[in-house]
Amino acid sequence: GENVEQHPSTLSVQEGDSAVIKCTYSDSASNYFPWYKQELGKGPQLIIDIRSNVGEKKDQRIAVTLNKTAKHFSLHITETQPEDSAVYFCAASRGDGNKLVFGAGTILRVKS
């Protein structure tokens, strides 16, 4: 089955710096790659997603890139703010229903 690895497990940046989180997946049939943000005591919330027919997608300060050949995708957050501090999860799906396989998560701390 699908396996998703996520790095780093923790990431500390200064406010205003950029943050990059990387994930690799094993199943070449996966075609949907969402990123979720989870704040303390809350459920995960979708922040951006990308499908396999697209290489890059941006939404204001957030961007995601996908390299299908290498089977990895990355989340880029620019101009980080303290409210970006949270746990970020990548996930992959081969489109069979809504079964998502999640990475282990990255704790992002933005220091002001």
Next chain:
Amino acid sequence: ETGVTQSPTHLIKTRGQQVTLRCSSQSGHNTVSWYQQALGQGPQFIFQYYREEENGRGNFPPRFSGLQFPNYSSELNVNALELDDSALYLCASSLGQTTGELFFGEGSRLTVL
């Protein structure tokens, strides 16, 4: 438009007991998925319900079972609780069974002693 609501928010059980967790899907959503999130880990897919039938299951034993009702709300039942069942149980609703945005509730925190 109401979001996904789960109950109870916290509960404590002892080994061998049974538990039922409840989920109300977001308005208009007909598909519910359940995930287990152990401390410090990513969520793991348990199963999905679409039109009141199980539609996909992860690597969980049969003592994990569920239901979906005509109003699309759902229950997760776990029998013969084990210590390793301690986790945050997340319900997510979506429109349709194909891959798309999942809307998660805040979860039910289960502690098994």
